[in-house]
Amino acid sequence: AQSVSQHNHHVILSEAASLELGCNYSYGGTVNLFWYVQYPGQHLQLLLKYFSGDPLVKGIKGFEAEFIKSKFSFNLRKPSVQWSDTAEYFCAVNAGGGSYIPTFGRGTSLIVHP
Amino acid sequence: DAGVTQSPTHLIKTRGQHVTLRCSPISGHKSVSWYQQVLGQGPQFIFQYYEKEERGRGNFPDRFSARQFPNYSSELNVNALLLGDSALYLCASSVRDTGPPLSGNTIYFGEGSWLTVV
Numbered sequence: 001a002q003s004v005s006q007h008n009h010h011v012i013l014s015e016a017a018s019l020e021l022g023c024n025y026s027y028g029g030t031v032n033l034f035w036y037v038q039y040p041g042q043h044l045q046l047l048l049k050y051f052s053g054d055p056l057v058k059g060i061k062g063f064e065a066e067f068i069k070s071k072f073s074f075n076l077r078k079p080s081v082q083w084s085d086t087a088e089y090f091c092a093v094n095a096g097g098g099s100y101i102p103t104f105g106r107g108t109s110l111i112v113h114p
Numbered sequence: 115d116a117g118v119t120q121s122p123t124h125l126i127k128t129r130g131q132h133v134t135l136r137c138s139p140i141s142g143h144k145s146v147s148w149y150q151q152v153l154g155q156g157p158q159f160i161f162q163y164y165e166k167e168e169r170g171r172g173n174f175p176d177r178f179s180a181r182q183f184p185n186y187s188s189e190l191n192v193n194a195l196l197l198g199d200s201a202l203y204l205c206a207s208s209v210r211d212t213g214p215p216l217s218g219n220t221i222y223f224g225e226g227s228w229l230t231v232v
Contacts, residue, residue, distance in 0.1 A: 004156075034220075043117075044157070044204065044223040090156050101147070101170045102221070104156030 002027040004093050006105035013081055014113050021076040021108050023065075023091030033074040034092040034102065035065055044090070050074065061085070083114045116141070118224035120205050126230045127195050135190045135227045139207030145169075146188040147221065148180055149204040157204055163188055195231045202226040 007022045025031060035047040048059025055067040065076045074091060088109050094102040119138045127133050139146050145164040149157035162170035163182035177193045186207075192199055206221040 036223075043225040046220055046222070049220060092156075101159050101162060101172075103159070104149075106154070106156045 002031075002093055002095055002103050004091055004103050004105035006089075006091055006108050008108045009106070010109045010111075012111045012113065015083055016080050017112075019076070019078040019081045019085070019110070021089055021091075021110070023074045023076065023105060025072050025074070025091075025093040025103075027072075027093065027095055029095055032094050032102075033065070033067060035059065035063070035074075035076050036090045036092060036104075038088040038090065038107075040087065047076070047089075081110075081112045083112050086110060086112045118205055118207050118222055120203075120224040120227050122227055123225065124228045124230075126232060128232055129195055129197060131195050131231075132191065132193050133195060133229060135192075135203050135205075135229070137188045137190070137205030137207075137224060139186050139188070139205075140222055143207035143209055143222075144186055145208045146182055146186065147206050147208075148188070148190045149206065150174070151202040151204055151226070153201075160190070192229075197231050200229060200231045202228050 003026045005024045033050040036044045037047045038044050047063050048057050048065055050057045050067045058064045063078050065074055067074050088107045090107045091105040092102040118140055121136045137146055147162040148160040150160055151157045159172040160174050160178055161180040166182045180188060180190045182188045204226045205224045208221045
């Protein structure tokens with residue numbers, strides 16, 4: 001069974017700081033990878049996704065993630081965070097092929113101080 | 115277009131009662147899945163339905179059941195509620211359910227139904 005680990009449970013940054021949130025998964029086959037964001041009081045929204053091709057994926061709001069197959073990782077990055085990036089971030093993985101049932105990590109709470 | 119809509123948004127039930135949560139997918143989406151999100155955790159998969167058939171089931175007891183209607187809307191039912199069932203229940207829809215390539219088969223979430231069991 002696939003699993004997802006998000007090692008940073010709580011991250012506190014000041015505006016303009018750089019961000020990197022870790023995500024590691026355990027599944028040996030082809031995977032599809034996602035980052036979702038949940039702003040306070042809002043529903044989960046897709047930030048970016050990787051299905052195939054260029055392992056460096058660019059998403060909305062200046063976020064990007066790099067798929068490193070050899071490390072089973074899909075870390076989320078942003079060069080300069082803003083106060084409005086304060087949210088909960090979830091990494092999700094699903095095995096390629098078969099039913100589309102993503103497994104979510106437990107999430108990382110990001111607080112950005114103005 | 116409207117997104118995934120869920121009702122009710124908040125509800126309080128007592129232990130042992132039954133609850134029905136409803137979901138309308140994005141227009142044109144035929145697959146609906148349900149997740150439970152406990153505070154401080156990521157969403158946990160409960161069910162997936164596609165074309166009215168159950169296509170996946172997570173590790174939840176038989177007290178949890180669901181169905182999908184001809185218009186692709188869905189209901190999640192939970193019987194004999196326990197305190198531990200208190201959570202945010204999320205519905206998500208997607209165009210299709212299975213098969214490579216999955217490119218484009220992104221799921222879109224509703225705002226959820228907050229269930230409190232007292």
